[in-house]
Amino acid sequence: MKPLKEIESRFVPLPIENIDTDQIIPARFLKATTRDGFGKNLFRDWRYVQDDEQQPVASFVLNQPRYSGEILVAGKNFGCGSSREHAAWALKDYGFKAVVSSFFADIFKNNALNNGVIPVRVSDVFLAKIFSQDAEAEIQINIEQQTITILLTGEQKSFDINPYKKTCLLNGYDDIDYLISIKDSIEKYEAARK
Amino acid sequence: MGATLFDKIWNQHIVQQVNDGPSVLYIDRHFIHEVTSPQAFNGIEKRGLPLFRPKQIVATADHNVPTLHQELPIRDELSRLQVQQLIENCARHGVELYGLGHPNQGIVHVIGPELGVTQPGMTIVCGDSHTSTHGAFGTIAFGIGTSEVEMVFAAQCLLQNKPKQMRINIEGELLPGVVAKDIILCIIAQISAGGATGYFVEYAGSAIRKLSMEARMTICNMSIEMGARGGLIAPDETTFAYMEGRPFAPAGDAFTKKVAAWRELYSDADAAFDMELNIQAAQVQPMITFGTNPGMGMAINDSIPTYESLEAESEKANLKKALTYMGLQAGQPLLGMQVQHVFIGSCTNSRIEDLRLVAAMVKGKKKHPDVHVLIVPGSQEVARQAKREGLDSIFMDAGFELRQAGCSACLGMNEDKVPAGEYCVSTSNRNFEGRQGAGARTLLASPLTAAAAALTGKITDVRTLL
Ligand code: SF4
Numbered sequence: 001m002k003p004l005k006e007i008e009s010r011f012v013p014l015p016i017e018n019i020d021t022d023q024i025i026p027a028r029f030l031k032a033t034t035r036d037g038f039g040k041n042l043f044r045d046w047r048y049v050q051d052d053e054q055q056p057v058a059s060f061v062l063n064q065p066r067y068s069g070e071i072l073v074a075g076k077n078f079g080c081g082s083s084r085e086h087a088a089w090a091l092k093d094y095g096f097k098a099v100v101s102s103f104f105a106d107i108f109k110n111n112a113l114n115n116g117v118i119p120v121r122v123s124d125v126f127l128a129k130i131f132s133q134d135a136e137a138e139i140q141i142n143i144e145q146q147t148i149t150i151l152l153t154g155e156q157k158s159f160d161i162n163p164y165k166k167t168c169l170l171n172g173y174d175d176i177d178y179l180i181s182i183k184d185s186i187e188k189y190e191a192a193r194k
Numbered sequence: 195m196g197a198t199l200f201d202k203i204w205n206q207h208i209v210q211q212v213n214d215g216p217s218v219l220y221i222d223r224h225f226i227h228e229v230t231s232p233q234a235f236n237g238i239e240k241r242g243l244p245l246f247r248p249k250q251i252v253a254t255a256d257h258n259v260p261t262l263h264q265e266l267p268i269r270d271e272l273s274r275l276q277v278q279q280l281i282e283n284c285a286r287h288g289v290e291l292y293g294l295g296h297p298n299q300g301i302v303h304v305i306g307p308e309l310g311v312t313q314p315g316m317t318i319v320c321g322d323s324h325t326s327t328h329g330a331f332g333t334i335a336f337g338i339g340t341s342e343v344e345m346v347f348a349a350q351c352l353l354q355n356k357p358k359q360m361r362i363n364i365e366g367e368l369l370p371g372v373v374a375k376d377i378i379l380c381i382i383a384q385i386s387a388g389g390a391t392g393y394f395v396e397y398a399g400s401a402i403r404k405l406s407m408e409a410r411m412t413i414c415n416m417s418i419e420m421g422a423r424g425g426l427i428a429p430d431e432t433t434f435a436y437m438e439g440r441p442f443a444p445a446g447d448a449f450t451k452k453v454a455a456w457r458e459l460y461s462d463a464d465a466a467f468d469m470e471l472n473i474q475a476a477q478v479q480p481m482i483t484f485g486t487n488p489g490m491g492m493a494i495n496d497s498i499p500t501y502e503s504l505e506a507e508s509e510k511a512n513l514k515k516a517l518t519y520m521g522l523q524a525g526q527p528l529l530g531m532q533v534q535h536v537f538i539g540s541c542t543n544s545r546i547e548d549l550r551l552v553a554a555m556v557k558g559k560k561k562h563p564d565v566h567v568l569i570v571p572g573s574q575e576v577a578r579q580a581k582r583e584g585l586d587s588i589f590m591d592a593g594f595e596l597r598q599a600g601c602s603a604c605l606g607m608n609e610d611k612v613p614a615g616e617y618c619v620s621t622s623n624r625n626f627e628g629r630q631g632a633g634a635r636t637l638l639a640s641p642l643t644a645a646a647a648a649l650t651g652k653i654t655d656v657r658t659l660l
Contacts, residue, residue: 017512018387018487022626027605031258031272033232033279045628075508077388080421080487081626082605083323084230085339106357106391106423107323111339162355164215174341176241179349182210182218186246186351189209189220 001116003172007097007141008151010069012061015131019074020081021108025090027082038086039093066135070097073130073139077101078119079108088115098141100148102127113165114174120148120159129155143169196462199428200359200394203334203459207317209351216353222316224250224346225302226289228280229257229607230321234343235283245287247350252311253284253291256301258607261570261597264294273608300573300599303327303541307411308575310440314429314456319346324541324623326417329426330410331433332459334394336424357423358392358468361461363399366475371657373551374409375543375621375640377401378416379481379491381473387489391421393469396461401475402427407436408547415542416623419488428460480656482528483625483638485516490625494643494655500525519627520635521615528637528653533617536567536648537630538594538641540604540622544572546579548621548641553585555645555659561593562651568610569594570602594648606631619647 029041047062049055056063072091078101079087088111091099098118109119120141122130130139130150138151143166149156161169168174179186197205209218226234231253238245245251258273268274277294284291292298298305303324306312312328318335319325321343328335338352345352362381382389395417402410410427417425434453437443444452479493490513492498498517501510501524517524538544538552549571561567569589571577577599580586589596603610604622606629612618614633621644622629625636637653646654 016515017508020487020624020626022605022624022629026628026632027607030229030607031270031276033276034236035233045632051632077391077421080387080391081323081418081624083321083337083339085233085321085341088339103388103391105388105421107337107339111341114339114341162215164212164353175345175353176243176348178212178353179218179345179351180243183246183349185210186218186220186349190350 001172001174004097004116004118004169005143007070007118008138009071010067010136011071011073011100011130011139012067012069013131014061014072014074017075018077018080021079021084021087022081024079024087025084030084030086035089037093038090039095042090042094070095071100071139071141072096072098073100073127075101076103076124078104079112080105083107083111085111085115088112088117092117100127100130113169116169118143118169122148122157122159126157196465198359198461198465198467199332199396199426199459200334201465203315203317204356206315207334212353216355218351219317219354220351221319221346222250223252223306223311223318225306225318225320225325226251226253226343227257227302227320227322228255228276230340231343232276232279232283233340234321234347235287237344238347243348245289245347248288250350251289252306253280253289254299254302254305255280255293257601257605259294259600260608261600261602261610264598270608297574300575301541301544301601303415304544304572304576307331307407308440308573310437310443313437313443313452314433315459319352323418324415326422326424327411327415327541329414329417329424330407332426332429332456334424334426337418357394359396360390360393360422360469360471361396361398361467362471362473364397364401364473364475365399366401368401368475368478371480371642371660372478373640373642374405374412376478376481377475378413379483379488379638380478382416382420382488383481383491385420385471387419387487388421389489390417393422395422395425397425397427398461403430406547407432408545411545412542416488419623429456480640480643482643482653484520484522484528485513486519486625486627487516488623488625488638490516491638494653495527495529497525497527498522529655531617531653532651533565533619533637533647533653535612535616535618536565536644537603537612537618537620537622538644539568539570539572539602541572542623543621543641544570544576546576549576549580549585550583551641552645553588555642556592556649557588559592559649561648565648565651567594567648568597568603570597570610571599573599592648603630605629606634612636619644619653
């Protein structure tokens, strides 16, 4: 994984609560055996009329050219439901590096972090503030400082991130590297339990 | 202060603690299936790593398999390739696979317990959120993403932060017509689809103690539907009796010794929980959902909430979005509404006991002519047992379509889908938009309520048929 320190970008607003992973990536697209190419099916059933790429749903935010950017801003309890990591892959493949919401489902949060997509949890009030910005507004997410800033107004909030995960993100290494490094301890644990 | 059941199992599985960070949690059993494992196999192969403990993994094909003619090659090419890839990956890495055609094949959360692979006190993971099902045996069992599947492949461990703990006590006697599915739907309606996020839930109380293992699995299964990572129930005599004689359970003296250790698995009287909830079993009614998340549920003879009854603007917006999708009106009752489909199956309600409940209700009767009824056993073993008991002919005589084991219309990955705009009373666990097929409208309910709808073609209070 590439190290990730800061994201500065416009944002895509999706003010819907309880967005489940079946919406992020419907089950029929889970037949692939690689991690690539899921972006084109991100929010598939909200994006197109009857699954037809020739008929985009005009009102859906991903089809509105005035919205773009690497940051998705969504209503609370984002990513609930199925454990499919394909949801995180789809977001990443589409080009999102962060999701901002006032609440995340547990498994999604881990899956996102494991793929270098940062779940940034903010208060309901701050979330509403972001939603009220113009499409041109830029947002900065600084992982080192753990801050999120609306650049136009300068409003800034800090967010939580697990210190271990933060180190991983900043340095671009992952849990497997860590677990392999402690293999001896794992084997000792196994031996002691027998 | 005493330890909770969760603490006891958790503590026994800590390999070490990362400074300022998560715990390294040892995983006893790892279940895998065709949909969430291929990228993990690719991942470790790319890193040049072997599987660390292949003997602790059990694989099956369930999500993407047809439920008709499983003896023939899978018609859908992508599905066939995915299932084929699982076969190759398991062969290459020495993983036991219960694939299509194998007598042990079935939905991963049905076969684990049925084979006795799932045992009290274990840590169990699977790349599937309903891994919480195995908690019914007093295990820490939870769903993981594919990157985590890869971690368990590589080191048989996961880096985990200890979750908060909640206990839900259900006391007293259930009313006639009310079953385990109604209990869990009632709990989720009460605490909402995100209400237990960050928690592991222990289900306790006299009503839980009286439940069979199958019923306990139904309850633990849907823990994820309120956001909880998992749910668990202390093992007891019911658990031990269920375990005895299962193919992978210890036998003889080894079993007796294990049972002695399993008896220590309970929450101490002075154990503390971050949150506690009490429910009277007698208050639980047959339940049904009306919306597009499992928290949008109500007693079957209630009406859908009105907008005026909701305070937050966001809740009104959620309800509006859900009802638009469902083609329903705020304030409307559901009783008497026609449905086109009934689906009985999924890792929530496809075990032999579920099939018996349905059979007892429909025996000698016929389904309503306008409703299509699909009944899908959770495993080959459930199908064989149903046959031994003659349940298959009861279903066939009733006009049900009895299929072969798999996830089927629970997630609509194979051909078993509900057409757009049509209603389905389903014993599965998720009513998300499009879950059973694009545009499908799912109403979650118990096997009894599903059977009642099959007979009448309408949403029916099962108590009127008892
Ligand atoms: S039956 Fe449904 S919920 Fe259960 S494992 Fe299969 S797809 Fe998932």
